[in-house]
Amino acid sequence: MGKLEVNKRHKESSLLNTAFEFFTTKGFSKTSISDIVGNAGVAKGTFYLYFKDKYDIRNKLICHKSSQLFRTAVQELESAPDFQTMSFEDRILYIIDNIVTQLAENQALLTFIAKNLSWGVFKTALTTPVTEEDINFADVYHAMLDEAPYEFKDPEIMLFLIVELVSGACYSAILYKDPCDLETLKPHLYETIRMMIRTHQGPEKH
Amino acid sequence: MGKLEVNKRHKESSLLNTAFEFFTTKGFSKTSISDIVGNAGVAKGTFYLYFKDKYDIRNKLICHKSSQLFRTAVQELESAPDFQTMSFEDRILYIIDNIVTQLAENQALLTFIAKNLSWGVFKTALTTPVTEEDINFADVYHAMLDEAPYEFKDPEIMLFLIVELVSGACYSAILYKDPCDLETLKPHLYETIRMMIRTHQGPEKH
Amino acid sequence: MGKLEVNKRHKESSLLNTAFEFFTTKGFSKTSISDIVGNAGVAKGTFYLYFKDKYDIRNKLICHKSSQLFRTAVQELESAPDFQTMSFEDRILYIIDNIVTQLAENQALLTFIAKNLSWGVFKTALTTPVTEEDINFADVYHAMLDEAPYEFKDPEIMLFLIVELVSGACYSAILYKDPCDLETLKPHLYETIRMMIRTHQGPEKH
Amino acid sequence: MGKLEVNKRHKESSLLNTAFEFFTTKGFSKTSISDIVGNAGVAKGTFYLYFKDKYDIRNKLICHKSSQLFRTAVQELESAPDFQTMSFEDRILYIIDNIVTQLAENQALLTFIAKNLSWGVFKTALTTPVTEEDINFADVYHAMLDEAPYEFKDPEIMLFLIVELVSGACYSAILYKDPCDLETLKPHLYETIRMMIRTHQGPEKH
DNA sequence: TATGAATGAGGCTTCATTCAT
DNA sequence: TATGAATGAAGCCTCATTCAT
Secondary structure (H helix, E strand, C coil): CHHHHHHHHHHHHHHHHHHHHHHHHCCCCCCCHHHHHHHHCCCHHHHHHHCCCHHHHHHHHHHHHHHHHHHHHHHHHHCCCCHHHCCHHHHHHHHHHHHHHHHHHCHHHHHHHHHHCCHHHHHHHHHCCCCCCCCCHHHHHHHHHHHCCEEECCHHHHHHHHHHHHHHHHHHHHHHCCCCCHHHHHHHHHHHHHHHHHHCEEEECC | CHHHHHHHHCHHHHHHHHHHHHHHHCCCCCCCHHHHHHHHCCCHHHHHHHCCCHHHHHHHHHHHHHHHHHHHHHHHHHCCCCHHHCCHHHHHHHHHHHHHHHHHHCHHHHHHHHHHCCHHHHHHHHHCCCCCCCCCHHHHHHHHHHHCCEEECCHHHHHHHHHHHHHHHHHHHHHHCCCCCHHHHHHHHHHHHHHHHHHCEEEECC | CHHHHHHHHCHHHHHHHHHHHHHHHCCCCCCCHHHHHHHHCCCHHHHHHHCCCHHHHHHHHHHHHHHHHHHHHHHHHHCCCCHHHCCHHHHHHHHHHHHHHHHHHCHHHHHHHHHHCCHHHHHHHHHCCCCCCCCCHHHHHHHHHHHCCEEECCHHHHHHHHHHHHHHHHHHHHHHCCCCCHHHHHHHHHHHHHHHHHHCEEEECC | CHHHHHHHHHHHHHHHHHHHHHHHHCCCCCCCHHHHHHHHCCCHHHHHHHCCCHHHHHHHHHHHHHHHHHHHHHHHHHCCCCHHHCCHHHHHHHHHHHHHHHHHHCHHHHHHHHHHCCHHHHHHHHHCCCCCCCCCHHHHHHHHHHHCCEEECCHHHHHHHHHHHHHHHHHHHHHHCCCCCHHHHHHHHHHHHHHHHHHCEEEECC
16 A cells, blocks of 8 residues: 555656656746656656646645745744744745745746736645645744734735735846846835835734 | 738737747746747748747737836926926836836736846947837936936936836736835835935035 | 345356446447446456456347346237237237337437347347246247247248348437337337238248 | 639548548548648648538538539439430439449449438538539439329428438448348349339320 | 556647748 | 648557456
């Protein structure tokens, strides 16, 4: 049993890895199932045992990869030396900066995620972990809100606006340095985010 | 009939119109050249006399359509009764609201533009008019800045951030009402934009 | 539940039933082994323990189903109140009418049998029973001939001609009401059959 | 123009001929489009310029081939030395015998037609000629009826019964010599047909 | 007996593009 | 300019069958 299970897991992740490789280099629509199975060392038909079609594997990849991104950021935040004393605002910015840095270092991933991300997929990704290691960012976010000394008005909309702003802005700045490079953009971006948070900040909790 | 007549004289615009129709209904990759030429009443080969390939016609459409969007917004702004007395901030928001409204009323257009827009294409679109009627929004924007009583720091970055925020946020709110519908989003969005503008506001001009 | 229980005990008949269901609804070539085993609640490999391949299960079904058709007809004939006094001709027509009625009420079966029947398969079906209940129609036919007061010339050819005529004619009349519906056809058909029998009728037995 | 037209006709008939060759040797379902285009010396895509799909080319072939069969039979009938003096019955039997002979000499054609013929397709085939040479057998049949000295009751049903009888019976006799070979069958078959005609014969025309 | 993951050939069809007219 | 027949690579997916467990 164990053997078979392991073998299956192995094939599936082999397909996922290969697909990611191709999607980020050739692009989704120019990647064929043949490309994937060929490099994964698996027969064509086998692909369809694990994924419904090309769209299915793409969605699973997006979920998995964005989840990883957040997991890494949250882990690093929590192991930061001054984590305990950081304010809500600082924590959010820490996470954002961490993710932005990850993306700047992995532009293929940025391209892949950005071209295929929508808030809907994103929310799913951060809410329903695919593998055991994937985290549920929604929970983390709420925990952060609970720890904050202030109430927040419409925290979900706030998060939404931040995510849209960051993802759009970074895409262009990182990949095309247009209208400016990432380092130039950061102050503007982070300043804007701080203000967005403050705007949604409500009264102090009693 | 008129249609045929017009086709004869303006095959190019007939192709553009038909392509737009298909791109917004079936999507770009599921639209074939056959679809386009068939409905445009033109032969296959003729397509290639006007456009290099499928990507070419798409890009031209994006440019043209986004330009139209801005032209309409600017025109309506300028014919607003209180135009003269509106502040820079109000004018920007007027334009944004106008465009958002146009997109909410034309979701096919929204889908088409959003899926294919990047800051690069966008800047091109607003800088290099395709047809004679197309405006150069960059010029308009600079004129607005000139008329403002304040200096602005990095006005291009400011515009960039605004555009990214608005386009991302509206896409989700209009098409999926997620995380909230457009009307619910607007106050948050516009408030954020006002703050972004103020943040970039410099000293009064002398 | 009963179904699962029964499946466990009679996987073969479960496969036969499911296959029949699919063959008569989707057609033979569009039915896959997956369809069959999936709905029969059996593993893929198990199929091949009972049948050589797809053709094998089809042939077994045809044999079984046509045998059933004749068995029912013969049973009803024999339990008819006036069975003892019926002439050979009447008995043959009784059987034919009974079968035609069964087929008219079960058009899926008609389609299935007609599309896949040939005289060869048919003869096998009526000669070599598959299950214990299946009858050997050849024996029944010869018994009927023996009881008749006349000799018959080439009775096998006669039967052959009748079967070909009936099967072809009914297929079209029942399924497509073309060139006429079944009830309109019957008088012509039965009259023709009576004449065919008389033509093959020889001298009275001594 | 002429040149192009001729070229097109050429390709189409090349495809038809090749398809017929494969359908009659390998069978319909085992013949692939690749087989056809490969041997026709045409590109895959070209196939779809002339036929909707495999079923389309099959139907066109059936129509054409059965029409040819009848055309040949009717032509030979009309050039028979005693044509003028032949009775209606004799003429029908002449045509049948001619067709049966053609099929006995071309068993591939017999297999192809028999496996794919239904009264519906058949009627279409004999009513709506595909090429200019194809005849309309319905017209011929009615002309023959008109010339006969007798009225006929339900002549269409009569023809239907004859066709079903002949096609079923010959298929088995020619291809499998089962239950007897063609020559043995003929007397029975033709005798039956004569009787069927007489049964449908009405009063003499005045 | 029973399983079901794996296979991989092969099916059908689409489509951007070319080129002779 | 304009045509549209022809191309043929490439795409996606299905499926009967096997075999290690």
